[in-house]
Every structure is written in structure tokens, then in C-alpha cells.
Amino acid sequence: MGEIAFQIRELNEKIERESAFVDLITNEIRKVIVGQKHLIDSLLVALLSDGHVLLEGVPGLAKTLAIKTLADTIDAGFSRIQFTPDLLPADLIGTMIYSQKKEEFIVRKGPVFSNLILADEINRSPAKVQSALLEAMQEKQVTIGSHSFELPNPFMVLATQNPIEQEGTYPLPEAQVDRFMFKVVITYPSREEEKLIVRENLAMEFPKARTIVKPEDIQKARNLAKEVYMDEKIEQYILDIVFATRFPSQYKLPQFSSLISYGGSPRASINLARAAKTFAFIRRRGYVIPEDVRAVCHDVMRHRMGLTYEAEAENVTTEDIITEVLNNIEVP
């Protein structure tokens, strides 16, 4: 018991020391991006958890700028792929082309071979292109011709969806949406923030982010974030939340039984635990507290639950359900 306590104290001190770069990255990004604190935190948590992010928000909310700035701060490669109905998997992962000089087929790698990928409006492309990207996300490698190629490390996909225009789109199936660690919903900046954005644009003064760490350091930080201590009480709390979305009646939420068609999968529990650990890490703590779980819960859970027609008719959203679940589950 005393030994474990000592180890946690040591770990806490180590994390406090080695996670200092997170604050530096955040400050650099904030130089460029006005507001969007939640988006920046989510991007960092996903990057350090080796996860991917699905972003939902109307155009013009600095989604591209945020991920490009993040790439700048970690000295990583960045690709932006605009998904269109006529996009082909080969346009994404690459293809074999015939070289007349060498008289053989050579591999032309696609834009997916980069550290940070912005898949803009992912739901505009048909399922085969979506599948190609989602497979790359899962396997961290792609196959072109008869050769398999590893994707660079770190590799993070930030896919965007526009919540307004739904005509002519190919919505991502639930099984594929589940592969994104987070679904982050971006809202408009506040009045004060927008005033600052307008001033910066009028003055044509666009600060540039400095490089803080190298991609190798990200891998080290990931390994350290995995070591963050999670007590059994927190594990129970995570399971309570996920199970409450599956069996609401057992958690004194019978009103949701008819509103939820399916609850969070085991992947929800895994990602909630991983994200909570990384959130503790970016808060420079060596152990997880319930605040960490609650901080990432909406982003982890909102795309992993299905609602019934009844819920849609009553204008009940997954946000409402998650909030109510958190308000009813006893915190350890």
C-alpha cells in the first residue's frame, strides 16, 4: 500500500515535470486561435491518446487553422483533404503509376501519408473513400498494390462534418463513427472573442506558432499519459456512465428507456478511460479524478449513442441524455 502510494507520488511529480510542454503548446496555439479553448484541449487529448477527432461545426470556426497550428507546434506534417462525391480511395491513399523511365510501376503515396490529416467534410464522399480513411486510422498502415506502408507517427485524423447541409451527403455509419475517439461540437466564439478576430484580420496581423516539441516527444508523452493512475473507483464510475446509457432503468433513469435505441459500446468505456487519463495528464496530474471523466464524457459519448424516433420527436438530444446521466450517477 505504502509502496503504491509512493509510486503514485513519484509519477505525479514526473508528470508535473514532463507535461510542461502541454502548457507551452496551448499558449502557442492560443496566440493564433482566438477562443475555442475546448477545441484546443480536445485536440491535445486526442493527439496524446492516439485517437482521432470528428469535428462538427459550421464553416469558418477555425477548424483548419487549429489543426494546422497544432501541426506547426509539434513540427509535424499536415495534409488537408477536401472530400467530394467524386473522390476515389486512390486519391487518398495513393496509387501505382507506370514510370516510363524505369519501365516499372512505382508507388505514388497519397496525402494520407502525413502526421495530421484534416479530412474536410468527410460525409461528402461515398462509403468506399470513407472506409479507406477509417481503415488507415485503425490499422495505421495502408496497402498500395502489393505493398503495405506504415503511416507516420504520430498520425491523427481530424474529420469535419457540416451539421447544416445534409443533402447529397453520405452519413458515416455508426460502426465507423465509433472509431473516432471524440466528436467535438464547435460553437461560435463569444462577442469579445469575435471582436478580437475581426481586429486581427483588419490589421492583417496573424501571429505564427513556434515549434515546441518534435513528433518523437509526442510518443514519449503518450507513453507517460498511459501511466497515469486510475483508481478502481474511477473505473466503476466510467462503467456506471456507459451502462446507464445501455440500461437506463437500472440507473433510475426509466424515462430514457424509450429514447435510447442503443447505448455506448465497450469502445466507449475504453475511450472514456483513455481520454480521462490524458486529460489528467494535460492538467499535469498523475492520477485521474472524476472531474477528468466528466470533462471528456460528452465528447466521447455523444456519437456512440443512438436515439429513437420518439427522442427526435421530443427534441431530446444525446447531449441532454449525457448531461442527465452525469447528473444522476453518484460520483465516487
Add this chain to the structure above:
Amino acid sequence: MVWIIRKHHMNCKGIRLNLLLMAGLLSSPVTAQLIRVQAALDSNTIDLGGQVHLTLTVEKPRGTVVEFPVFGDTLSGSVEILDKGEIDSSQNRKDDKVVLTQKLTITAFDTGLLYIDPVPFVYRSGSYADTILSAANYLEVLSFPIDTTNTIRDIKGLYKAPLTAREIFPWVLLAAALGLMVWFMVYYFKKKKRNEPVLARAIPVEAPDIIALRELEQLKAEKVWQQGRVKEYYSRLSDIVRTYLENRYNIMALEQTSYEILIAVQDYTGKDTNYGLLKTLLRLSDLVKFAKAEPEPEENMNQLENAILFVRDTRPQPVSETGETDPHGILKVPTLKTEV
């Protein structure tokens, strides 16, 4: 179809008068125009008591006034009027004429051929009036054939009217009252047999601070941390305080994190000494519960004492009879729970 019959009521007392009247008629805008009236039956034959429509139609040039007759209950003696329809108008654009229609529903209870008088319509133009009659109609009322071969039957008896809710309701009420009386008697004798009080007795619910202080004393007496169960000790300690906060300030402390609890409590206590005590207690509890921290034994005792102090300082102060708060007085709790 009946064509116009015009009756000019003229007094022929002299040539001069005739000439004057002729001049008047010639000056009238309708004299040169045709007014057509009609009274037509749907059928000229009905059974005894059967109904038939008599349709009155006036076709007149636009701008002329033709009045329909005002009918009573009968039409020509034994022909009765059951319903008088509204006068409907339509326009014939071709020859700029207006068609007025009224439908009467008539019946008769006398058999035989009945005569229906011509229907009079009054045409007016200024001081000039004229009556236009429709053609007369004949209505044949047929009798029922009587079967004389059958025997004569007796008059049918009276039918019973169905019961209404108003008639049933007093009886339902009476039955409910009787049922209630029976239930109460059974309940009364059962209680009497078991020697239990018949009526419910209200007892006061314990105040949150009393419950919290008792549980804190119990935790102290159990010597939990002294047995090495530090995590359990802090879990129980924080749960007692959170339950107290939930009942005292009506905040969902058991479903909130330490940070959220502190924000919520701040609205009630401000950032005073008590807030500081609570903050230290919750933060240390979190460290023990989630980071396996092992505070010094002295710290363990201090936290329990701090919890007691927090509860005592934040409980509602009872008001004495003089209106002053009495920190040592016994609090009278307004909420009641029912014990049967």
C-alpha cells in the same frame, strides 16, 4: 311551367285617368320586360303523410323587386308546410336576369286529390304594385292498403327509458361509502387485535446536521483509519459531508465532483473559514480516494474534527422566543414524515 299573368289594378273612371295610367306604365322600367314565376311539385303523388317539395321560382330582370309570399303552417287547407327553405338567388348573365328560388317541404294527411292554390308574388315599382300568380297544382295523396285478413292486435306496451349517469351516480356514491366503511372497520379491528395505534402518527424528521454529526461520531468511534482502512475512512467522511450538503443546501452533492460542490456551496457560505475547511477536506479525500495518498494520522483526526466544525457552523441556527439565534438551542425541523 307557368307564364306570367299580370293583373293591372286600374281604375277606369275616365279617359284622362286611363291616359295618365298608361303614361305611368310606359314610364315603368319593367313594363316592357317579362317576369316569370313558377310553383312546381317534385311529384304530384305521395303516400299519406309522405313529403314532397314545392319549388317556387321567380325569374326577373335585375333591379326589379318581386316579393315572395309569407306562408303560415298550411298551404291551401289540408296541405301542411313542414319546412320553409331560404330564398336562394342566382344570376343568368346571358339575358341579365336574376333567378330566385325557395323550396317548401309539404305533406298532407287527407287522402284524395288536393288542390294547391296559385302562389301569389307581389311585384313593386315605386308606388306601383302588382300581383303575379303562379299556376295551381294538384297533389294526389294515396292511402295505405289495409290487410283485413289479419287479426286485430293489442296496443304495444310502454318501453323503459335507458338509465342516465345522473340516476346511477348517487347509488355508486353510496356503494363507495359503504365499501370505505367496511374497509375501515376491518382495518380498525385488525389494528385493535395487534394492539397497534389506529391512526398515523407524524414524527419529525431528523435535521441533516443531527444525522451528519451522529454519523461522524460513529465514524470516529469505529476507529477505521487506525485499522489501516484510510481510503474507506475518507470515502465515508466525504460521503457524510456530501449527504449533509445535499440535505442542507438542496444541492446534488452526491452526483457532483468536488470542484462542482465547492462552486455550489460558495453561493451559500461565501469564501469564509467554513469554505476553506470544506475545500481542504474534499481535496484531501480525493487524493486518498483516487491517488492512494496516505495522510499523517494527525491529519486524519483533524479532517474529522474539521468536518464536525463545518457541520456545526453551517447548520441552520434556531431562533429563540425573543427572536435571537441560539446556537446551542435545539432546532425545530418543519418537515414531517409519516409513520403508520
